[in-house]
Amino acid sequence: MSALVAAQAPEARSSSGFRLAMLLPGALVTFLLILFALGLVLFLAFRGNDGSLLGVGLTVENFVTVATDPLYWTVTLRSLVIAGLVTLATVATAYPVAYYLAFHAGPRRGLLLFLVTLPFWTSYLLRVFAWKIVLAYNGVLNSALIESGIWSEPTLAFLNTPAAVVVTLAHAYAPFAILPIYVALDTIPKSLLEAASDLGARPFTAFRRVVLPNSMPGVLAAALVVFVPTVGDYVTPAMVGGPASTMIGTLIQSQFGKANDWPFGAALSVCVMLVILVVVLVARGADRRFGSRA
Amino acid sequence: MKADRAGTKRDGRWLGLYVLAYLVFLYLPVLLIPLFSFNDSIQAAFPLQGFTLQWYATLYGNPALSGALLNSLVIGAIAASGATLCGITVSYMDLYGRSPLAATISAIARLPILIPGVIVGISLLILINLIGLGPSRVAIVLGHILVALPTTVVVMRSRFAAIPRTVREAALDLGASDWTTFRRIMLPLSLPAVLSAFMLAFLISFDEFIVVFFLAGTEPTLPLYIWSQLRFPRSLPTVMALGTVILAASFIIAGTAEILRHRGLGAARRNPA
Numbered sequence: 001m002s003a004l005v006a007a008q009a010p011e012a013r014s015s016s017g018f019r020l021a022m023l024l025p026g027a028l029v030t031f032l033l034i035l036f037a038l039g040l041v042l043f044l045a046f047r048g049n050d051g052s053l054l055g056v057g058l059t060v061e062n063f064v065t066v067a068t069d070p071l072y073w074t075v076t077l078r079s080l081v082i083a084g085l086v087t088l089a090t091v092a093t094a095y096p097v098a099y100y101l102a103f104h105a106g107p108r109r110g111l112l113l114f115l116v117t118l119p120f121w122t123s124y125l126l127r128v129f130a131w132k133i134v135l136a137y138n139g140v141l142n143s144a145l146i147e148s149g150i151w152s153e154p155t156l157a158f159l160n161t162p163a164a165v166v167v168t169l170a171h172a173y174a175p176f177a178i179l180p181i182y183v184a185l186d187t188i189p190k191s192l193l194e195a196a197s198d199l200g201a202r203p204f205t206a207f208r209r210v211v212l213p214n215s216m217p218g219v220l221a222a223a224l225v226v227f228v229p230t231v232g233d234y235v236t237p238a239m240v241g242g243p244a245s246t247m248i249g250t251l252i253q254s255q256f257g258k259a260n261d262w263p264f265g266a267a268l269s270v271c272v273m274l275v276i277l278v279v280v281l282v283a284r285g286a287d288r289r290f291g292s293r294a
Numbered sequence: 295m296k297a298d299r300a301g302t303k304r305d306g307r308w309l310g311l312y313v314l315a316y317l318v319f320l321y322l323p324v325l326l327i328p329l330f331s332f333n334d335s336i337q338a339a340f341p342l343q344g345f346t347l348q349w350y351a352t353l354y355g356n357p358a359l360s361g362a363l364l365n366s367l368v369i370g371a372i373a374a375s376g377a378t379l380c381g382i383t384v385s386y387m388d389l390y391g392r393s394p395l396a397a398t399i400s401a402i403a404r405l406p407i408l409i410p411g412v413i414v415g416i417s418l419l420i421l422i423n424l425i426g427l428g429p430s431r432v433a434i435v436l437g438h439i440l441v442a443l444p445t446t447v448v449v450m451r452s453r454f455a456a457i458p459r460t461v462r463e464a465a466l467d468l469g470a471s472d473w474t475t476f477r478r479i480m481l482p483l484s485l486p487a488v489l490s491a492f493m494l495a496f497l498i499s500f501d502e503f504i505v506v507f508f509l510a511g512t513e514p515t516l517p518l519y520i521w522s523q524l525r526f527p528r529s530l531p532t533v534m535a536l537g538t539v540i541l542a543a544s545f546i547i548a549g550t551a552e553i554l555r556h557r558g559l560g561a562a563r564r565n566p567a
Contacts, residue, residue, distance in 0.1 A: 015471065018471070022391070022476075023383070025379050026400070030403050030405075033439070034402055034403075037417035037418055040424065054424070100306070100312070115317060122501065123501035125501070126520075126537045126541060131323055132524075133330065133530070144340050224408070239524075253507075266420075280408065
């Protein structure tokens with residue numbers, strides 16, 4: 001029987017049962033858990049809060065509040081600045097590491113790649129917690145400074161500051177930035193570098209005119225994968241940030257917790273997604289610009 | 295040319311030093327957790343007060359902790375199975391399904407990378423309340439399948455793509471059905487990647503906090519248990535002992551997953567049949 005069926009054209013025989021079974025799990029997860037759930041957030045953002053699950057009426061009041069209350073402008077701006085600084089810091093510090101891995105690491109490359117990606121797979125909560133014990137009033141940094149005689153009194157200046165949030169997030173998301181840049185650098189054809197050197201380009205010129213533009217897609221991808229989770233983070237501000245470091249993720253979380261205004265929290269989420277959309281589009285545009293030059 | 299090469303070598307050495315410093319920055323704060331977990335003081339401060347195992351002893355016979363650990367293990371195993379199944383099917387159909395639907399599903403499956411965890415959390419919170427599930431372990435499993443999905447899709451997709459196309463075509467030409475080709479040829483050839491994807495998905499679920507925060511009912515996972523303990527300064531050393539155990543387990547699982555991923559790939563290239 002199967003031999004008979006096999007005699008026909010292979011692709012025509014491609015059983016619809018197989019296709020259905022193979023498409024079903026992914027379709028369920030992507031359409032229900034991702035698209036439908038995000039659709040619910042969008043829907044809820046245009047509803048009024050009456051304490052029920054899906055709210056009531058049809059209104060833009062939530063967005064009016066977001067746009068007119070200076071609190072939300074301040075917090076959004078702060079989130080953007082913190083996420084921007086974290087992105088800048090992680091990408092700038094990761095680039096030389098990726099460069100070394102791509103061009104200088106030699107036989108050590110595999111081990112180094114493993115070492116820089118390993119923290120990626122460890123608990124985010126524990127990485128943030130580590131900074132709490134470093135920066136605390138009677139913590140590691142203060143006690144080390146006093147022990148070594150640099151400081152005579154412990155200082156409160158480390159913990160509960162926006163700077164603490166930036167350092168902690170930059171450390172927590174550092175492993176995210178290296179891999180995309182490394183992949184971009186590693187796929188630059190070696191002949192391009194040889195051509196630059198043969199044509200008399202100094203190493204720095206070759207870097208600036210050949211390597212850097214060619215690695216821009218990786219840099220932009222790295223910036224994106226660091227920026228997105230940091231701009232919506234609420235754990236790090238709560239752990240090491242103090243009240244002056246409230247971020248937009250903190251506000252969203254509290255709308256679904258203590259404040260209990262789900263429609264408003266949904267509206268804030270929609271605003272964050274819009275901000276990310278703008279950032280993605282800008283990155284796309286930059287990518288195309290650099291891509292055409294390369 | 296010679297001068298050039300010497301210059302590059304010197305640059306390499308400076309860069310090497312930088313990479314070393316970077317690794318120290320990456321690991322030092324995290325390694326403080328094991329260091330102070332053996333310190334005989336309730337405070338994480340210098341100078342060290344002497345060696346003790348008492349904080350590890352407090353981990354034993356703690357029903358709240360062992361309950362959270364069991365929850366995390368069960369949820370991690372189920373969520374990783376789900377995420378790996380989805381990763382296999384989504385990437386296989388994306389590569390060989392030849393349909394716009396399969397390509398769309400694959401693109402959406404990688405979308406969670408561009409959504410902050412807090413929004414994934416609240417969107418699922420709304421969904422699970424709408425379908426009457428409510429915050430529960432099932433809800434956490436659904437959330438973690440979603441969070442781990444981009445990873446399993448990327449791992450499986452690169453693996454399937456590394457198998458020469460001729461292998462699959464040969465199977466089909468010799469009369470194997472789609473299902474047989476998938477089950478007898480493609481899946482065994484990518485088994486190391488399947489294991490790797492499963493382990494990485496398990497780790498993601500096991501360590502995940504941002505999304506689970508919104509979806510947990512009365513049974514917390516291990517990260518939620520740690521979060522609840524952070525309010526009490528007295529329990530910090532216990533948290534550090536627990537954190538050390540978790541870090542060690544994560545390092546071992548991630549290391550094994552990495553070895554599996556590379557070993558399998560080499561074997562497939564050398565001996566494609």
